[in-house]
Amino acid sequence: MSNENAFLALADFLIPAHGKMPKFSDVCGYADVEKSLDFRVDLKPGFARGIAVDPGTGAEARLESLNKEDGEAFSAITTIAIATYYMSPRVRELIGYPGQENVPYDSKATQIYLTNGSLGHVIARGRKYRPTPGL
Amino acid sequence: MTVEVLADRGARARRDEEVDVVIVGAGPSGSVAALHLARAGISVVVLEQGEWPDYADYTGARPEHELVSTKLWHPNPNVRDNPNDYPVDTSTTDINPLMFAGVGGSATLYGAQWMHFLPSDFRVRSMDGVAEDWPFTYEDLLPYQLEIEREVGVSGLAGDPAYPPRGAYPFPALPMGSVGQRGALGMEKMGWHWWPGSNAIPSEKFGELNPCVRRGTCLTGCPEGAKSTTDRSHWPLALKAGARLVTRARVKEIETNEQGLATGVVYVDANGRDRRQRAKVVIVCANGVGTPRLLLMSGGSRTPDGLANSSGLVGKRLMMHPFASVLASYEDPLDSWRGPFGQQVYSLEFYETDESRGFVRGSKWNCMPSGGPVGVSGATGSKVYVAESGRFQDFWGANLHENVARRFGHSLIWGIVGEDLPEESNQVVLSKDLVDSDGLPAPQIVYKVNENSNRLLKFNIDRCLESVRAAGAIETLVSTPVRESGWHLIGTTVMGDDPKRSVVDQWGACHDVPNLYVMDASTFPTSGATNPTATIMAVALRNTRRMIGERRNQKVA
Numbered sequence: 001m002s003n004e005n006a007f008l009a010l011a012d013f014l015i016p017a018h019g020k021m022p023k024f025s026d027v028c029g030y031a032d033v034e035k036s037l038d039f040r041v042d043l044k045p046g047f048a049r050g051i052a053v054d055p056g057t058g059a060e061a062r063l064e065s066l067n068k069e070d071g072e073a074f075s076a077i078t079t080i081a082i083a084t085y086y087m088s089p090r091v092r093e094l095i096g097y098p099g100q101e102n103v104p105y106d107s108k109a110t111q112i113y114l115t116n117g118s119l120g121h122v123i124a125r126g127r128k129y130r131p132t133p134g135l
Numbered sequence: 136m137t138v139e140v141l142a143d144r145g146a147r148a149r150r151d152e153e154v155d156v157v158i159v160g161a162g163p164s165g166s167v168a169a170l171h172l173a174r175a176g177i178s179v180v181v182l183e184q185g186e187w188p189d190y191a192d193y194t195g196a197r198p199e200h201e202l203v204s205t206k207l208w209h210p211n212p213n214v215r216d217n218p219n220d221y222p223v224d225t226s227t228t229d230i231n232p233l234m235f236a237g238v239g240g241s242a243t244l245y246g247a248q249w250m251h252f253l254p255s256d257f258r259v260r261s262m263d264g265v266a267e268d269w270p271f272t273y274e275d276l277l278p279y280q281l282e283i284e285r286e287v288g289v290s291g292l293a294g295d296p297a298y299p300p301r302g303a304y305p306f307p308a309l310p311m312g313s314v315g316q317r318g319a320l321g322m323e324k325m326g327w328h329w330w331p332g333s334n335a336i337p338s339e340k341f342g343e344l345n346p347c348v349r350r351g352t353c354l355t356g357c358p359e360g361a362k363s364t365t366d367r368s369h370w371p372l373a374l375k376a377g378a379r380l381v382t383r384a385r386v387k388e389i390e391t392n393e394q395g396l397a398t399g400v401v402y403v404d405a406n407g408r409d410r411r412q413r414a415k416v417v418i419v420c421a422n423g424v425g426t427p428r429l430l431l432m433s434g435g436s437r438t439p440d441g442l443a444n445s446s447g448l449v450g451k452r453l454m455m456h457p458f459a460s461v462l463a464s465y466e467d468p469l470d471s472w473r474g475p476f477g478q479q480v481y482s483l484e485f486y487e488t489d490e491s492r493g494f495v496r497g498s499k500w501n502c503m504p505s506g507g508p509v510g511v512s513g514a515t516g517s518k519v520y521v522a523e524s525g526r527f528q529d530f531w532g533a534n535l536h537e538n539v540a541r542r543f544g545h546s547l548i549w550g551i552v553g554e555d556l557p558e559e560s561n562q563v564v565l566s567k568d569l570v571d572s573d574g575l576p577a578p579q580i581v582y583k584v585n586e587n588s589n590r591l592l593k594f595n596i597d598r599c600l601e602s603v604r605a606a607g608a609i610e611t612l613v614s615t616p617v618r619e620s621g622w623h624l625i626g627t628t629v630m631g632d633d634p635k636r637s638v639v640d641q642w643g644a645c646h647d648v649p650n651l652y653v654m655d656a657s658t659f660p661t662s663g664a665t666n667p668t669a670t671i672m673a674v675a676l677r678n679t680r681r682m683i684g685e686r687r688n689q690k691v692a
Contacts, residue, residue: 018536039199042206042216060528067527078531083202086508095543096468097508100195102359103349103473105310107338113311113331118323128297128328130487132254132273135261 001055004030010051011081013059020094024081027088036084046076154178157400157414159386159429161185162240163668164654164675165420166365166373167283171676173376175683180412182384182402185219185237188356188366195352201509208355210235210244211619219383221571223424224579230455232424232580232621238382239364241422242668245622246353246477247335247362248501249289250665251280254299255487259661263488263495266557267660270632270641271677277301279673279680287363287672288341291333297483306338309347313469314547315479318502321606322482325598332478332501335363335668343367351474351504384410387575389417389433389442389651396692397651403573415691416682418643418652420675423453423624426657427563428578430628443628443645448638450563452626453580454555454662457588459596459615462505463603464546471504471546478503485595486664494590496554499664500599503548511542513612541610549599551615553591554664557626584616592616623667628657643678649690654678 001009011024011033037044050073053062066074085091092099113119156172158165161183172179192207194200210233212220220236234241254273259266281302291304308331311319315332322329336347336357347361360367370380383405390398390411399413419426427441427450434442441449478501486497505511513530530538561582569577592615600611631637634646637660643652654675656667663670682689 014531015535016532018533019540021536036199036202039203040206063527074527078527079202079205082509082512082535083199086201087198095508095539097472097543099198100200100350100352100472100507102196105349107307107309107346109310111308111311111331112316113319118319119331121323121326122328122330123294123296125326125328126296128483128486129253129299130255130262131299132258132262135258135268135272 003051006051006055007033007077009059010063010077013063014078014081015085022090024085027090028084032084032088033080036080036087040080043076043079046070046072047080049073050077151413153399153413153415154180155414156416156418157182157412158418158420159400160240160420160422160425160655161238161365161370161380162420162422162655163242163365163672165240165418166369167672167675168418168420168654168679169378170369170373170376171679172683173373173378177683177686179378180414181378181380182386182400182412183236183238183380183382184385185235186382187238188243190356190358190360193352193356193358195350195355195358200352200355201507204352204355208244210354210622218572221425221575222569222577224566224569224577228580228582229584229618230457230582230616230621231619232455232624233619234422234424234624238370238380239366241622242364243356244354245668246503247475248477248481248666249284249287249291249333249335249669250481250499251298252663252665252670253297253483253486256661256663259496265495267631269660270630273299276670276673276677279676280669283669283672283676287335287368288337288344289333289335289363290338292331295330297328297330297486304333306341308332309334309336309338309475310349311479312349312473312504314471314504315502317465317469317606318480318547318549321602322480322484324605325602327482327484327602329480329482332475332481334475334477336361336475336477337363343371347475349474351472351476351506353474353476385571385573385575386429387432387573389419389429391434391437391442391648392692394692395437395648396690397648398692407573416650416652416689418654420655422655423627423657424563424578424580426653426655427627428565431565432576443638443647443651445647446635446638448559448629448636450627451559451561452557452629453561453563453582454557454623454625455582455621456555456623456662456664457553457584457592457616458620459551459553459592459613460617461549461551461596461599461603462511462542462546462612463549463608464542464610465607466545466609468544469547471544472507473504476503477501485598492590492594494587494594496556496587496591497664498554498591498595499552500595501550501552503550505542505546505548508539508543511546512539549603551592551595551599552664552666553588553595555625555662556585556587557629557661558585563627588616623656623662625656625659625662625667628653629660630658631660642681650692652678652682
């Protein structure tokens with residue numbers, strides 16, 4: 001089994017199709033995975049060990065084995081899978097995530113808590129601090 | 136002249152030159168001291184083991200943000216594994232200390248939550264019979280707090296009844312957002328205190344700081360240059376005033392003469408060579424771990440237990456604010472990836488002692504957005520919501536999609552900061568086998584969360600769950616105490632009047648070495664329960680003003 005197929009099998013077990021959401025390999029290719037690894041070169045050794053686990057066993061058994069015996073490899077496989085998936089523009093569109101966006105605002109706009117009375121309730125409940133004069 | 140040109144000019148140290156003051160560390164307190172000393176015409180060199188931040192390295196606006204920031208901008212130096220940081224032996228601590236080496240210091244990765252300590256924080260012994268009172272009061276410090284706020288560019292709303300009356304903040308409070316409004320709703324339903332967040336993030340253009348655009352990535356470096364850190368708020372002014380800053384300069388020893396007075400420091404430069412910076416006065420601003428580490432590494436054969444340590448208290452009484460978090464999900468969309476991240480709302484409802492609760496002192500809560508889909512999945516990254524015994528399948532497969540659908544964009548996090556009481560058994564010592572990239576001994580943290588903190592956190596978590604459920608939460612996840620939460624490093628060179636029971640006096644001067652000062656949170660006798668940066672910078676300003684005023688009386692070598 002190639003590195004590509006070995007990883008995609010694990011990733012599709014971790015992130016299967018569910019409801020409106022696609023499985024990993026429907027929206028991410030191995031080139032995306034390699035790009036993610038270039039951002040996190042520290043994960044490459046663990047990733048390499050993770051995809052080298054005996055391909056004769058199923059994805060769940062391989063992940064179970066990694067989780068118990070090589071936490072670093074398990075972490076590398078799962079981190080790359082989930083981060084790559086949620087970087088996909090299609091996935092972001094489906095979950096309504098524009099990324100960490102720029103949201104302009106008017107700094108002088110009156111905030112709702114000043115007009116709906118909620119902050120007034122806090123003030124009306126009175127002083128909270130303990131004064132310390134003379135201590 | 137640009138900051139870059141000034142910074143380059145400042146880095147050219149002159150061989151064998153004795154300056155008036157050398158400062159170790161260019162974080163919040165060191166930057167305040169450097170600016171005000173330079174403005175007073177005092178010659179200052181600051182040695183910083185890290186580098187100037189490159190804002191292009193902050194990934195907040197890029198798709199790979201969640202992948203990259205969990206390594207490159209992780210607050211734990213052991214995870215970041217950057218040679219500019221020193222490693223920390225965390226094998227004997229319940230909480231990992233978090234910090235960052237660079238111009239701006241650990242604030243580079245802070246949430247910019249800007250809170251004053253409260254009056255009772257300075258009178259803990261008198262009011263609650265525990266720990267020690269501070270040598271000065273809330274009222275003594277308030278003028279410096281307000282002056283620092285103007286230098287930093289703080290946004291907030293005055294009038295909070297949890298504090299004595301104070302003046303207006305320099306800038307209007309940042310927008311609260313849906314997250315803050317939902318957090319406030321729960322508090323309002325319970326009839327508890329809440330207040331719009333005050334943050335070291337100007338809501339309008341201020342000097343080198345740009346207005347916040349609610350990117351929500353404060354904790355991993357602000358790509359907008361909107362979060363106030365001293366590389367932007369203080370250093371451009373300090374360099375213009377004549378202060379000199381040497382980066383990649385790791386101080387390994389404070390030198391003293393036979394009279395026990397400081398004569399300067401020895402540091403390792405960017406090329407790995409030892410250099411000496413002579414100075415009439417030495418100020419250490421290296422945080423609650425780095426400062427005692429340096430004192431313990433200094434002193435030589437004359438003081439084998441470390442410099443300024445006749446009290447035996449250098450490194451002891453470490454406080455790190457045991458921290459819990461409650462993530463609450465709601466049916467309604469909250470746009471919970473949007474900032475400001477630090478605090479949209481805070482609460483001081485349970486700040487003061489109530490003996491009926493079974494513990495002394497109290498807590499501060501802050502309401503934050505929950506961030507991107509990877510973080511809220513619980514499947515990887517910090518794993519703060521994943522039980523060690525949890526099956527991995529619980530967080531993957533269909534469960535991953537369902538967890539993200541329920542939490543992403545629909546959740547908030549209440550952070551609960553508990554006051555940490557000082558105990559001598561909680562301490563910083565030098566590791567016997569771990570060293571930094573220059574071969575210097577790493578600090579080792581010996582720290583246990585005490586019973587008072589455990590009770591405090593349990594009480595507050597229970598109350599927090601009541602609040603979020605009152606506002607309609609459909610899911611809650613609790614993490615306590617969060618291991619990766621030691622942002623606040625306090626107490627390891629305690630201030631006081633008695634040289635046998637303290638390391639420095641109320642002005643930060645070491646009892647044993649009168650021309651050696653500490654001006655970071657190491658000197659705090661108690662920790663309060665608020666984020667300490669505001670108090671750190673205010674105390675540094677108070678100490679610096681005193682130093683300037685008393686310069687002719689300063690004993691020097």
